[in-house]
Amino acid sequence: MTAIAYALLETPLWPLMNKFYRSHQSSMKASKDAQLWVARQDQIIAGLCLRPAAYGHWLTGLFVAPAFRGQGIAAKLVDCAVSACEGPVWLFCDPELQKFYEGLGFSLDVDLPYALHERLVRYQRNKAMIAMQLTPTP
Incomplete structure (x- = not known):
């Protein structure tokens, strides 16, 4: 089995993110003004969007394909995506x-x-919706 790769999705491949969401009947959508992060194992198995907002970033659209849930993929993807963020x-x-x-x-x-x-x-x-914040440590 191929190892899972976590990375920014290259701009020409952005339509694949919406295709991934649709294939799982998710109402989420990739935003063109965001960084699109994916976990891949031959194909996209998880994704999220990081949109610039004020003096930080807004994380949206975190979704892991049902067959891959419970394996720590979401946690690793979030960690990879936010690790380079400045600000909250x-x-x-x-x-x-x-x-x-x-x-x-x-x-x-x-x-x-x-x-x-x-x-x-x-x-x-x-x-029902709550707001949460991650503040990077200097």
Whole structure:
């Protein structure tokens, strides 16, 4: 079996990210203004988007193909993606995922930029959603 590779998705291959999401009936979409990170094992098995936001980044679209869940792939992908980020990394998630993200160093102690705060308020109108933040250590 091929080893899993974690890397930025090259710009010409960006359509593959949306194809990956669609193939798993996910409503997530890759953003062209983001860094697209993937885990590959011959094909994309996980992905996420890191979008510049204020003085940090906003992590969205973390998805692991169901057949590959429970193997630490999401944790490794997040670690690879945020390791080069300067400033905080924010995300919004279902409260049930709080423990998972806390295990990756994220906390509920959040200082959201105004634009992300506004977006979170809109999202919370339709579903339970919390904000979390990872602050890099100097």
